[in-house]
Amino acid sequence: xxxxxxxxxxxxxxxxxxxxxxxxxxxxxxxxxxxxxxxxxxxxxxxxxxxxxxxxxxxxxxxxxxxxxxxxxxxxxxxxxxxxxxxxxxxxxxxxxxxxxxxxxxxxxxxxxxxxxxxxxxxxxxxxxxxxxxxxxxxxxxxxxxxxxxxxxxxxxxxxxxxxxxxxxxxxxxxxxxxxxxxxxxxxxxxxxxxxxxxxxxxxxxxxxxxxxxxxxxxxxxxxxxxxxxxxxxxxxxxxxxx
Amino acid sequence: xxxxxxxxxxxxxxxxxxxxxxxxxxxxxxxxxxxxxxxxxxxxxxxxxxxxxxxxxxxxxxxxxxxxxxxxxxxxxxxxxxxxxxxxxxxxxxxxxxxxxxxxxxxxxxxxxxxxxxxxxxxxxxxxxxxxxxxxxxxxxxxxxxxxxxxxxxxxxxxxxxxxxxxxxxxxxxxxxxxxxxxxxxxxxxxxxxxxxxxxxxxxxxxxxxxxxxxxxxxxxxxxxxxxxxxxxxxxxxxxxxxxxxxxxxxxxxxxxxxxxxxxxxxxxxxxxxxxxxxxxxxxxxxxxxxxxxxxxxxxxxxxxxxxxxxxxxxxxxxxxxxxxxxxxxxxxxxxxxxxxxxxxxxxxxxxxxxxxxxxxxxxxxxxxxxxxxxxxxxxxxxxxxxxxx
Numbered sequence: 001x002x003x004x005x006x007x008x009x010x011x012x013x014x015x016x017x018x019x020x021x022x023x024x025x026x027x028x029x030x031x032x033x034x035x036x037x038x039x040x041x042x043x044x045x046x047x048x049x050x051x052x053x054x055x056x057x058x059x060x061x062x063x064x065x066x067x068x069x070x071x072x073x074x075x076x077x078x079x080x081x082x083x084x085x086x087x088x089x090x091x092x093x094x095x096x097x098x099x100x101x102x103x104x105x106x107x108x109x110x111x112x113x114x115x116x117x118x119x120x121x122x123x124x125x126x127x128x129x130x131x132x133x134x135x136x137x138x139x140x141x142x143x144x145x146x147x148x149x150x151x152x153x154x155x156x157x158x159x160x161x162x163x164x165x166x167x168x169x170x171x172x173x174x175x176x177x178x179x180x181x182x183x184x185x186x187x188x189x190x191x192x193x194x195x196x197x198x199x200x201x202x203x204x205x206x207x208x209x210x211x212x213x214x215x216x217x218x219x220x221x222x223x224x225x226x227x228x229x230x231x232x233x234x235x236x237x238x239x240x241x242x243x
Numbered sequence: 244x245x246x247x248x249x250x251x252x253x254x255x256x257x258x259x260x261x262x263x264x265x266x267x268x269x270x271x272x273x274x275x276x277x278x279x280x281x282x283x284x285x286x287x288x289x290x291x292x293x294x295x296x297x298x299x300x301x302x303x304x305x306x307x308x309x310x311x312x313x314x315x316x317x318x319x320x321x322x323x324x325x326x327x328x329x330x331x332x333x334x335x336x337x338x339x340x341x342x343x344x345x346x347x348x349x350x351x352x353x354x355x356x357x358x359x360x361x362x363x364x365x366x367x368x369x370x371x372x373x374x375x376x377x378x379x380x381x382x383x384x385x386x387x388x389x390x391x392x393x394x395x396x397x398x399x400x401x402x403x404x405x406x407x408x409x410x411x412x413x414x415x416x417x418x419x420x421x422x423x424x425x426x427x428x429x430x431x432x433x434x435x436x437x438x439x440x441x442x443x444x445x446x447x448x449x450x451x452x453x454x455x456x457x458x459x460x461x462x463x464x465x466x467x468x469x470x471x472x473x474x475x476x477x478x479x480x481x482x483x484x485x486x487x488x489x490x491x492x493x494x495x496x497x498x499x500x501x502x503x504x505x506x507x508x509x510x511x512x513x514x515x516x517x518x519x520x521x522x523x524x525x526x527x528x529x530x531x532x533x534x535x536x537x538x539x540x541x542x543x544x545x546x547x548x549x550x551x552x553x554x555x556x557x558x559x560x561x562x563x564x565x566x567x568x569x570x571x572x573x574x575x576x577x578x579x580x581x582x583x584x585x586x587x588x589x590x591x592x593x594x595x596x597x598x599x600x601x602x603x604x605x606x607x608x609x610x611x612x613x614x615x616x617x618x619x620x621x622x623x624x625x626x627x628x629x630x631x632x633x
Binding site: 060063066085086089090092093094098100104106121122123126169 | 244248548
């Protein structure tokens with residue numbers, strides 16, 4: 001993608017008045033009611049909130065997995081809501097990395113194969129892939145698991161492989177939906193250690209979580225209630241607050 | 244997505260889910276093997292059946308003879324006519340012969356009989372087998388030997404229970420050695436004597452010339468074409484006026500009908516098997532799309548476009564169908580080799596290569612057709628719904 005790597009204000013993500021309405025049999029449900037937020041390079045942002053508050057929906061919209069019913073969204077200097085499905089797919093593979101709660105790996109594949117898919121979709125040449133996969137696995141201390149079957153890994157290892165897979169395409173933003181939800185305390189904080197290391201390298205990280213301990217490790221926490229960001233609590237100096 | 248990645252991933256997926264795909268692979272492989280076998284060796288099998296006249300009657304035999312024209316010298320078949328007929332495509336063999344009345348004497352008996360002056364092809368075309376001794380071979384004809392073969396009824400009349408082989412008979416006041424006895428169902432033929440055509444020419448009274456021909460076609464499907472061509476072939480060497488071309492049409496039609504139904508059911512069975520394979524691909528690919536919904540969502544989250552997902556599932560369907568067809572071709576080749584060796588024929592390689600191309604084209608079309616809908620369905624999945632699928 002030949003576009004600037006920043007929005008004009010220096011942010012990576014600039015979302016304004018995002019709304020999301022679902023239609024069901026009983027009528028319409030407004031899940032997001034005008035959410036605005038910005039995210040800067042190297043920033044770690046936690047989105048917290050009770051179940052049904054719309055935090056996963058917000059994450060999916062920011063990850064271009066879901067199209068909002070209203071609002072605007074600029075990612076790295078580009079109005080990404082104006083893109084078609086193919087354009088959004090291109091944006092996902094070049095700029096975004098995902099980590100899901102359920103440690104989603106391709107079960108019948110090896111660790112290597114799991115990490116190879118994003119590179120294949122991004123058109124990375126075969127000779128470059130191994131090097132990048134190893135580098136990503138080394139970042140989460142799993143370089144020795146290269147040829148292991150994904151379904152033989154422990155829960156913690158699976159989630160770290162998922163982090164490595166999100167990193168392998170060198171994204172601008174990592175979006176993690178309850179990444180520690182199925183891990184014990186130690187493993188959960190190990191995953192957060194990796195996110196911190198990634199953020200230190202300039203990649204922004206958005207973590208959706210229920211866990212205040214996990215949220216506390218982020219630079220900023222955005223509590224979401226009934227589809228609105230109720231307050232922004234910067235936990236570190238230098239990060240802009242949203243509403 | 245690069246083509247080599249696409250193929251590698253698709254082959255890997257099919258291999259890893261091979262237990263799910265076995266039924267489909269087997270159906271397609273059987274269908275292809277069946278088609279390949281019947282197309283490649285079908286004609287050889289027919290030829291083999293056609294050689295067994297006992298089995299199919301005289302359906303592939305054509306008899307040629309002349310009208311008797313009072314006041315004119317009897318017509319006969321010139322050597323160049325017989326050679327031209329032997330060279331006619333789809334003609335497997337030609338035998339020339341003639342019948343003469345004669346008197347035979349032996350063991351104190353004297354009988355008026357019919358003498359068949361025949362060449363050495365005669366026995367094979369009529370499927371006559373010796374009951375005792377031997378028949379008149381090529382040497383007997385070329386050496387103009389004074390040998391005869393007796394019909395079983397005539398042998399019984401002349402020699403009773405004694406073995407006639409090695410005995411002599413008096414034919415038109417000339418002595419001949421009996422070399423064999425042939426058992427025949429037709430009494431009038433069984434009451435006859437067989438002599439080499441060349442010997443008859445030299446020794447029997449009057450002019451002995453071949454005025455009858457037996458033509459055996461390669462298969463019963465060739466009879467109509469050969470029968471139509473014969474007058475033209477004969478006319479090229481001699482006058483064809485008064486020529487009769489006689490085919491047992493009723494027997495031929497019956498044999499053709501039976502063969503058509505056998506062939507039809509074989510093709511039908513192979514087609515149904517292939518169709519089942521196609522339905523099977525549609526079915527297993529639909530099931531695969533359903534069971535791999537999360538995988539599809541995950542790949543889209545990783546940046547796969549709709550066309551990447553479409554290409555992957557479609558390629559998997561193609562790998563399945565073309566792979567199964569290759570297995571079927573290998574099995575078909577084996578069956579063809581075994582059957583050809585059993586029939587004593589060389590497999591028709593050019594026909595097999597044609598089958599190979601056709602089978603792969605059919606398999607490709609089948610994989611494409613059956614895999615398209617499930618693949619389109621997979622490619623159009625919404626990412627969030629797919630990643631949340633339980």
